[in-house]
Structures are given as structure tokens and as C-alpha cells.
Amino acid sequence: xxxxxxxxxTHDPGEKLVAExxxxxxxxxxxxxxxxxxxxxxRYGNVAGRIVRxxxxxxxxxxxxxxxAMVPFVAEGEQWDGELINTxxxxxxxxxxxxxxxxxxxxxxxxxxxxxxxxxxxxxxxxIFSYCGVKVKIxxxxxxxxxxxxxxxxxxxxxxxxTGEYGSQMLSLGGVHHLTGGSKGEGRATCDALLNLCNRxxxxxxxDGGATVVVEAGKPPVIDGKQEHRMRxxxxxxxxxxxxxxxxxxxxxxxxxxxxxxxVVSEHQAGKVLGWQDTGxxxxxxxxxxxxxxxxxxxGLGWGGTSISDPLSILGEWNAKKGARPGLSLLMVSTTGxxxxxxxxxxxxxxxxxxxxxxxxxxxxxxxxNCEPALCTVLFIGGAGGSLRAGVTENPVNLTxxxxxxxxxxxxxxxxxxxxxxxxxxxxxxxxxxxxxxFGYVPTPALVAPIEFTLRRDDYVRLGGYEAEIRxxxxxxxxxxxxxxxxxxxxxxxxxxxxxxxxLRRAGGAG
Numbered sequence: 001x002x003x004x005x006x007x008x009x010t011h012d013p014g015e016k017l018v019a020e021x022x023x024x025x026x027x028x029x030x031x032x033x034x035x036x037x038x039x040x041x042x043r044y045g046n047v048a049g050r051i052v053r054x055x056x057x058x059x060x061x062x063x064x065x066x067x068x069a070m071v072p073f074v075a076e077g078e079q080w081d082g083e084l085i086n087t088x089x090x091x092x093x094x095x096x097x098x099x100x101x102x103x104x105x106x107x108x109x110x111x112x113x114x115x116x117x118x119x120x121x122x123x124x125x126x127x128i129f130s131y132c133g134v135k136v137k138i139x140x141x142x143x144x145x146x147x148x149x150x151x152x153x154x155x156x157x158x159x160x161x162x163t164g165e166y167g168s169q170m171l172s173l174g175g176v177h178h179l180t181g182g183s184k185g186e187g188r189a190t191c192d193a194l195l196n197l198c199n200r201x202x203x204x205x206x207x208d209g210g211a212t213v214v215v216e217a218g219k220p221p222v223i224d225g226k227q228e229h230r231m232r233x234x235x236x237x238x239x240x241x242x243x244x245x246x247x248x249x250x251x252x253x254x255x256x257x258x259x260x261x262x263x264v265v266s267e268h269q270a271g272k273v274l275g276w277q278d279t280g281x282x283x284x285x286x287x288x289x290x291x292x293x294x295x296x297x298x299x300g301l302g303w304g305g306t307s308i309s310d311p312l313s314i315l316g317e318w319n320a321k322k323g324a325r326p327g328l329s330l331l332m333v334s335t336t337g338x339x340x341x342x343x344x345x346x347x348x349x350x351x352x353x354x355x356x357x358x359x360x361x362x363x364x365x366x367x368x369x370n371c372e373p374a375l376c377t378v379l380f381i382g383g384a385g386g387s388l389r390a391g392v393t394e395n396p397v398n399l400t401x402x403x404x405x406x407x408x409x410x411x412x413x414x415x416x417x418x419x420x421x422x423x424x425x426x427x428x429x430x431x432x433x434x435x436x437x438x439f440g441y442v443p444t445p446a447l448v449a450p451i452e453f454t455l456r457r458d459d460y461v462r463l464g465g466y467e468a469e470i471r472x473x474x475x476x477x478x479x480x481x482x483x484x485x486x487x488x489x490x491x492x493x494x495x496x497x498x499x500x501x502x503x504l505r506r507a508g509g510a511g
Contacts, residue, residue, distance in 0.1 A: 024051050026483075027101050027128055027442040040443045044483070053483035055096040057109075057476075058435060060414045060492040062089035089498045090473050090489075093414045094124040094450030095438045098483045100391030101128060106466040107391035108481050112457060113473050115500045119457040121470060122500065123392045130446040132382035133174025134197050135428070137165065138213065138221045139231035139374035141259065141305030141335060143298075144169045145210020152206045156189035157182070161207060167231040171205070171215075173197070179445055191445035197378045198431050198439040198447065211301070217378035218432045224301065230371035232335035236263035236304065237292045239335055239367065244270040246363040247331065253279040254331045257314065257339075259297065259305035266323075267291035280324030280349075282316030304334040311341060318349040325349075331360055337367035377430065380412070380439070382449060384425035392453055398463040399453065400425055408455040409503035413438040415496050427451075433493055454503040 021032040024044045031039035038045040038054060045054050090113075098108040107125040114120070138144065144161065145151075151159040151171055159173030178190040196203050202216040214222035221228050233239055236258030244265055247254050254265040265271040266279045268291025285296035296314040300307025308314065311332040318324035326347045333340040342360065343351035389396035402408040403425050410417050410425070415433035420426040431439075440448035461467050477487055492498070 022046055022049060022051065025102060026051070026053075026099050027448075028444055029442055041441060041448070043440050043442075043448070047484070050484060053096055053098045053485040055437075055440075056486045056488040057097055057480065058093045058095035058413070058438075059473075059477065059487060059489050060091045060093055060435070061489055062091065062492045062496075062498040089501075091414050091452075091492065091499055092122060092124055092473060092476055093411075093435070093438075094126050094452050095413050095435060096485055096488075097124045097126050097450065098481065098485075099126045099128055099448070100387060103387040103390050105391065106469045108483070109476055110466060110469045110471065111473055111476060112470045113500060115504050118504055120454055120500045120503060121457045121460045121465070122452050122454040123460075123465070124450075124452050125388060125391050126440070126448050127382070127384060127388040127451045128442055128444075128446050128448055129382040130179060130444065131176045131385065132179075132194070132380065132447050132449070133159070133172065134194055134431075135379045135381060136171040136173060136197070136215055137377040137379075138169045138171070138215065139167060139372070139376070140169055140221055140223060140228045141167065141232050142169075142223050142228070142301045143210065143259070143305060143307070144213055144223060145207030149210055150208040152208070153193040153203060154185075154189040155206075156186045158186070158190040158193050158205075161210070167234075173205075187445045191441050191443075191447065194447055195439055195441050198380050198434075198449070199437055200378075200431060215376045215378070217376055219376055220374050221376050226301075228374035230336050230338075230368065231374045232258075232304070233337075233367055233370045234335065235261040236335060237261045237268065239263060239333075240265050240268045240291065241270045242370070243363055243366060244268070244274055244276075246366060247360075248274050248276070250359050250363070251331045251342075252277070252329045253281055254333070255281070255283070255311070255314075256333055256335060257296070257304040257306060257308070257311050258335045259299045260294070261288070262293040262296045262304070262314065264291045264293070278323035279328060279330075280319035280322035281330075282318065284314050284316050303339045304336075311339070312343075312351055315351065318345060318351075320349060331363075333364060333367065335367075336371050337364050340364050378432075379428045380431055380434075380447075380449060381426065381428045382447070384427065384451060388451065389425070393464045393466075395464045402455065402459065402463055403453070406506060407459055408453050409499060409506060411452045411454070411499045413450045414452070414492055414499060416499075416502070433496055435490060435493075452499065454499050456507065 021034045024031050033046040092111045107123045109124040111122045149161045150157045162170045162172045174194045200217045206212045211224045236256035239256040240263035256263040266276045283293045285293035297306035297308045302308045328345045330343040342356045389399045392399045412429040413434040417427040417429040
């Protein structure tokens with residue numbers, strides 16, 4: 001017996017083992033798989049002449065969410081090998097469920113369970129997403145590349161830099177044109193990068209005309225070999241507004257250096273309200289409104305996301321007629337508080353760096369304290385197309401309308417998603433809220449992602465759903481499904497709601 005057959009023991013002992021290769025129809029590649037081997041995707045294998053889904057079907061337990069007592073769960077008629085516990089808050093995810101390909105058949109699992117007197121149905125399937133990608137948020141002030149610059153993995157173009165957000169740089173990666181519209185190398189590199197990012201593994205990305213960035217969901221970014229620690233508290237103007245009172249009476253002038261909006265306290269409205277005296281300072285940049293300057297430098301890896309290493313380079317001549325005088329004190333600080341320096345004007349009104357005074361250290365520490373940890377956020381984005389929807393109902397447009405009408409609640413591996421308004425079912429999910437290893441691939445290339453649709457049973461029947469295929473959670477735990485894989489229980493992420501109850505609340509309860 002092969003190692004795989006020993007692992008699953010799904011065949012009848014009296015059944016003849018098939019030595020020849022058998023064809024897997026779980027995706028368009030249609031691999032011929034030899035006994036004891038897996039297909040190109042590593043998701044399906046030939047076990048004793050049967051196609052088996054190699055990963056276990058994952059069933060989440062939501063006991064920790066409610067503080068319920070944990071009692072070991074054993075399926076009737078069969079000893080349970082997993083660690084699932086019988087709290088009544090179980091959720092059959094699509095992780096390990098298998099697909100509906102080639103689209104003529106119902107979803108692998110259509111699960112019924114009663115919640116507060118209402119019979120809810122969850123339709124469970126793994127979707128093959130050719131139309132998918134990730135949006136990456138990188139918390140940093142550093143310049144990683146110009147907007148629209150190509151992002152590469154393994155030398156291949158897989159996406160681009162998109163518009164920056166407050167304290168973060170943004171990437172848009174993947175999509176059907178990179179997956180299938182370019183060379184084989186481009187498609188493979190795109191699929192590999194997306195798969196690793198979605199499964200929370202580090203990926204090194206290079207940006208044309210910019211930096212090399214290591215991205216890992218939920219971890220700090222590494223930019224040109226340097227790990228980021230915190231994102232900025234705000235732009236230079238906002239920092240002035242927040243902390244002007246901390247500096248009043250301690251220093252004559254404060255400049256918060258920022259690539260976007262550099263702030264000057266003596267000119268800023270916050271300083272004026274507090275009675276700040278003019279200092280005769282001159283900032284080299286484009287003045288916006290009082291105390292707010294754009295374009296003091298090119299973007300880069302220096303102070304406040306600029307390209308400068310010497311903050312004095314953004315200062316012009318000091319004007320004695322407007323308040324400049326020998327001995328005037330100046331604090332220059334970045335928007336994260338990581339860079340700071342103290343100066344005093346000499347007799348020629350030139351700033352001279354002095355030892356940093358203890359009286360100002362508290363204010364710099366306060367800026368740092370108000371900066372949140374720098375992290376990478378990875379959102380999987382995919383469009384649920386006709387083939388996936390056909391596994392839910394014989395009339396797929398009914399599912400689209402049900403999702404858009406909030407009658408159907410969508411999850412990915414039990415995690416809540418954001419569904420974009422408008423046509424179709426385009427969703428986004430934070431991959432850190434999805435169980436580890438939930439994403440797979442097929443070498444077409446495309447990603448495979450779990451997706452679940454939860455709604456009332458009567459609504460499901462009205463959609464034209466496959467009523468005859470509805471099964472209980474206990475039956476699925478005990479008997480599994482078409483692809484003969486084992487089942488495993490695991491604790492749900494505490495920040496994720498129990499999807500059946502979330503849907504019931506959204507649909508208006510049991511009335």
C-alpha cells in the first residue's frame with residue numbers, strides 16, 4: 001500500500017488497487033496522477049485509485065469567542081480524530097472542501113444548522129480565482145517607488161505602486177492580466193507571490209526606480225534591508241497641531257520635517273493661537289497655508305520620508321527683521337520621532353547643533369509613543385464568477401442579487417469579507433483573519449481560495465439552491481465528502497464572528 005493510501009485508508013480492502021494513472025477533473029489542468037502521487041497543484045492525489053483532496057476539511061470552533069465551556073466533540077458512529085469541541089458554535093469552512101469544477105455539480109458541502117430557532121444553510125466551496133490579486137498596505141514614510149512604478153517578483157512584473165495613503169505606501173498586485181495575459185514566467189511568478197502573500201509568508205518585491213521591500217502579512221516591512229518599526233503619527237502639520245502645547249515655553253521654534261506637509265510651529269495656526277512669537281525662519285519649499293509647506297525635498301528614505309539626511313538643508317536665511325536673533329533655539333524632528341536634533345542661532349544667525357536638551361526629550365518620546373507599529377497588511381481580492389456561483393444555485397445571478405441584497409453573508413475561511421458594491425461578487429478579506437494555509441493554486445495559473453455563503457434555508461430554496469444536497473454538520477464530520485479527505489477541528493480566530501450568528505443578526509434575527 002502506498003504512503004498516501006496508508007494515510008487516508010479510504011479504499012475498500014477488497015477493492016483492486018489501480019496502478020494506472022487516473023485523471024483528476026478538479027481544475028482545468030486535468031492532471032493524470034499515478035498511484036501514491038499528487039497532481040501539479042499538490043491539492044489532489046491518487047490514493048488507491050481514487051482522487052482524494054489531500055488537505056483536511058477544516059471545521060472551526062467558536063467557543064473561545066463566547067467563553068463557553070469546552071467539551072470534546074465526537075461524531076456519532078465514528079471516533080473523532082480532531083480537536084473540535086462541542087459548543088454548538090461550529091462552522092464548516094471551505095478549506096479543504098474541494099471545488100465545483102467543471103461547474104456542473106453542486107458545491108462540495110451544503111451545511112444546515114439551527115441557530116436561535118432558524119434553519120441556516122452554509123454553502124461551502126473552494127473557488128478557482130483567475131480574476132484575483134492582493135492589495136498591500138505598507139506602513140512607512142519611506143519612499144519605496146514612484147506611483148504607477150512596476151513591482152516585480154523574481155524579476156517578473158506582478159503589479160504596480162498605487163496611490164499612497166496616510167502613513168502608508170500601497171501596492172496593487174496580481175490580477176488576470178499578470179496571471180494569464182503575459183508570459184508563462186510572469187504568470188508563474190505572479191501566482192507564487194500571491195500564494196505566499198495570502199498564506200502569510202514573506203515575499204521580496206523590487207520596485208522599478210525604487211526600493212526592495214520584504215512584505216509579510218502582519219509583520220513589519222523591511223525596506224532596502226532595514227526593518228521599519230513605526231508609522232508616522234501624522235503629517236508635519238498634524239504633528240504641530242497635536243504637540244504644540246508640549247513645546248510652548250521650552251523652545252523658540254519647531255520644524256516637523258515631512259515629505260508631504262512640513263510643519264513650522266511659529267507660523268502654524270496652532271502656534272498663533274498659543275501666542276507663539278515670529279522667528280524669521282525661512283523654509284525652502286512650496287508654502288501652502290501658514291506653517292504648512294509642500295515639496296521641501298524629493299521623497300526618499302531620510303527624515304520624514306524625504307531624501308535628506310541633514311534637516312538644515314530645507315532652511316534658507318533667517319530674517320532678523322522678522323524675529324531671528326542670536327541664541328534662538330530650534331527643534332527639528334521627523335513625523336515618527338526617530339530623527340531629531342536641537343540647534344541655536346549663532347551671532348551670524350546660523351543654526352549650530354547643540355547637545356539635545358532633556359527638557360525636549362519628553363515631547364520627542366511622546367511623538368514616538370503615538371506612532372503605531374509599522375505592519376504590512378495584505379488583502380486578498382477576488383471576483384466570484386459564474387462557475388463558483390453555479391455550485392450554489394442553478395440560476396447563478398440569484399446568488400449575486402442575494403449577496404448584494406444582504407440576504408447572503410459571505411466569508412473566506414470563516415473570516416468576514418468586504419463585498420464591493422455594484423455588479424458581481426467582488427470581495428476583499430484580510431488574510432491574517434483567515435486560518436493559516438487556507439489558500440492554494442492551480443497551475444493555469446490561478447489562486448484557490450475558500451469561500452462560504454450563509455443564508456436562511458427558505459431563502460436558499462427560493463434561490464434555486466440544491467436542497468437535496470443539504471447535510472448536517474454532524475453528518476459531514478462523520479462521513480466527509482466526495483474527495484474522501486479527513487476532517488480537522490481548529491479554534492476560530494477570536495476577532496471573527498461566528499458566521500451563522502452574524503448572518504442571522506444581519507438578516508434581522510429570528511422574527
